Amino acid sequence: MTLLGLLTAGEFLFLPPICLAIALVTSAAHREDMGAILRHALRAWLVLMGGILLFMVVVSYLFEWILP
């Protein structure tokens, strides 16, 4: 499966919202200032999505190149 195929697969579209929920709630822990919570949540969401995308890129290339 190509990377474009992975990104447009139906299951992937469910990841950004759940990652946003995880980022918001975990960023709220230990913080009281709403601005700080939202800033950290945005950064955590971007890191999460970036990590997932990176993981998908690496795994899709491994599927393409390493495996017969």
Added chain:
Amino acid sequence: MDPHRLTPRERALRILGGLGLAAVGCAVFAISKGRDPDNRWALAGIVAIIVGLSWAGPGFRGRRDGPVSRDTGARPDGPISAELTAVGLLAAWLVPGLGHWMIGRRRKAVLLFATITACFLAGVLLAQGRNLNYSRDKVYFLAYVFNAGETALGWLLTRSLELDRAIPHLQVGFLYTAVASLLNLVAMMDFVETCTRSGRAGDPGASAEAEGEAT
């Protein structure tokens, strides 16, 4: 000297070692899944990726302490009693964010309630109400118990529904609902930590927020 700051050598070791372990994890995942889609060794790959990235993270930050920053500008609240902590914990278990509401962290309470409830509701909608049946989904109920109020209400409203047809996003629905319930556990732990912190001297509590709402 800051005891949490990493030396350049430690940073390089963490970054290279962590990314290397994550790369090995990716390879294990891809190879095991490529040979057999049901291969459980893929889980070992995912664990290696998580451990590798958590090892590399402090290397990128240059510090070995956590990325969590505590607010230090707000003045401390008065101590929160053990009774209020217990009642608030029960309330937070039943309704996400209600514990924070009770101790004056109202904006945070609204944020937690909106986020967790939206995630929970999205899961129920995706599964078309078929994901809250204990006899059908015992494992998922281990997560659901941390969000008792919404789970009980959802179960009451959807208990008559049967799994009588294929539901395209049933598993995603399970995932959303379980994650929402586990996020409520995080919110409950934060509530208890906030109550504990408020009882100590020099607590960076939320009095500024509470004062802002009072005015």
